[in-house]
Amino acid sequence: MEGNRIFSNRRIILATHNQGKIKEFQAALGLIGIEGIPVSAVSHAEDPEETGKTFEENAVLKAHYYALACGHPVLADDSGIIADALGNRPGIYSARYSGKHGDDAANNEKLIQELSSVPGDQRTGRYVCAVAVVWPDGRTITASGECPGIIRDIYQGHVGFGYDPLFFLQEYEYTMAELSI
Numbered sequence: 001m002e003g004n005r006i007f008s009n010r011r012i013i014l015a016t017h018n019q020g021k022i023k024e025f026q027a028a029l030g031l032i033g034i035e036g037i038p039v040s041a042v043s044h045a046e047d048p049e050e051t052g053k054t055f056e057e058n059a060v061l062k063a064h065y066y067a068l069a070c071g072h073p074v075l076a077d078d079s080g081i082i083a084d085a086l087g088n089r090p091g092i093y094s095a096r097y098s099g100k101h102g103d104d105a106a107n108n109e110k111l112i113q114e115l116s117s118v119p120g121d122q123r124t125g126r127y128v129c130a131v132a133v134v135w136p137d138g139r140t141i142t143a144s145g146e147c148p149g150i151i152r153d154i155y156q157g158h159v160g161f162g163y164d165p166l167f168f169l170q171e172y173e174y175t176m177a178e179l180s181i
Contacts, residue, residue, distance in 0.1 A: 012036055014039060020161030055079060059132040060134065061076075076131070079128060080092060082127075097111065120150070123150050128146050151168075
């Protein structure tokens with residue numbers, strides 16, 4: 001089978017330092033028998049600058065950079081939240097929306113403030129995630145998806161990270177932070 005040949009050692013490097021993402025990727029990969037190893041365990045290379053214009057471009061950029069740096073297949077993602085009422089912001093800038101990369105509380109507060117004049121039923125948005133797997137020889141596979149929901153102005157739930165406590169999934173009647181992996 002192609003998948004077994006590609007991941008013959010059943011390991012892939014995870015191109016992130018975000019502990020929430022590492023936990024989620026390891027749980028998902030574990031379901032198919034692949035071990036996700038944080039990039040910090042195999043490389044001390046500095047993170048590449050995310051210069052892409054799309055989630056997919058940034059995912060490929062990170063995966064390619066680390067595949068060359070560590071000589072192993074690498075999985076990278078770029079993901080974020082898009083608020084329709086804000087003209088698709090924060091988008092690719094989700095992790096650094098408040099100005100400091102990875103400050104979930106500040107990013108959430110900025111999003112709440114910017115949506116404060118938008119009625120609840122018009123606070124539609126979506127989570128977007130693009131994933132890239134890149135091998136040291138340059139082979140690349142990408143995939144992406146979106147999850148629609150409502151961006152609330154109150155925090156609900158304690159599972160997850162980022163915008164999860166604000167992002168309400170109408171289909172399930174829970175925020176992302178109230179759902180298990």
